[in-house]
Amino acid sequence: MAGKREAQRQALKDRLFEAARARIEQQGLGNLRARDLTTDAGCALGGLYSAYEDMDDLVLQVNAATLRSLGASLEEAATSDAEPAERLVGLGLNYLDFARSHMNLWSAIFDHRMQNGREIPSWYNEEQKVLFAHIGKSLLALQPDMAMEDLSIRVRTLFAAVHGIVSIGLREKIIGLPQDKIASEVEAIIRLLVRGAKD
Template sequence: MRNNREEQREGLKMRLIDAAEARIAAGGLNGLKARDVTADAGCALGALYTAFEDLDRLILHVNSRTLARLGAALQAAVVPGQGPKAVMAALAQGYVGFALANFRLWAALFTHRLPEGIEAPDWHRAEHAVLIAQIITPLGKLRPELAGDALRQRALTVFAAVHGVVMLALTARFVATPRDQVSGEVAALVTALTRGLAE
């Protein structure tokens, strides 16, 4: 059983994660300050460092939540019984929809960097598997000759293609697809990819 001190520490962690998540959702990672987060959480600045090593570690926990929500959104996008091409198309649209609806939290997954020389913990690295885990099964049906590392690498490539279009569009780069066309362009990309994969 947890003692009262452990429960208080866990409650503090949850308040800090909630506060940081709200700040990132509202304004992105730029300008996120420990002092603002702790004020929102109703605790002293020093309390953050009793719950987390630093602000970067707190951001990892926010990103962990976002990854879990993204995984759930991708799972919900797929209708049971669909063929592999339809599943790939549904996953891509689920990804676009999540990024559009949660842009700043989604972007934080890919723009947050730990200080040089500091590696992300294993538990957080493992959570990123959600980005390709659901691609592997339909992709394996489209390319049955691929297995193991080769299948995983191809799934990473397919993810990177879709992610690149979405990231460029939502960050309004000069070569980007217009934001209001990104869903249709991603659909066309996945159709082209799956047509080629099936040949």
């Protein structure tokens, strides 16, 4: 009997996860509502809170899945036989392609804020490391003597530069780039930073 209950609970979790993912993908994180999700999943509102701790928990699960998809899309560039600088350019362009192709899901990774100032759970911080892991390997190949603390900072600097161009460009802010220039500027900033890393 316990096994059947657990299977039912897992099925409910899966339905709610898919409903949340679909809603975020189609309408964005800002339009995500518990009542809409439970309607989509065919359960009562209380079912959401028996399957997930709260809405934050559910959104983090969706974001973690998006991070894993992003990691998979970066894997090809990260493991190519190209020189480290070219791998970094490939990572930046793949990141742009992923963001452009999955705009709402990608945005949700950065737009979500935990309610009531709660800390992000440690398991999710581990999922976020996919944003930096591949960059670090290529940067270390360029500067093998760099201290690990300095490397960690440089990785975040490079990510922030690329993410800033992508985020502002795709969201078409006032200072955003023309859509047809985003890729070339991502490549340009990476090459500039790599050139500095070699000096």
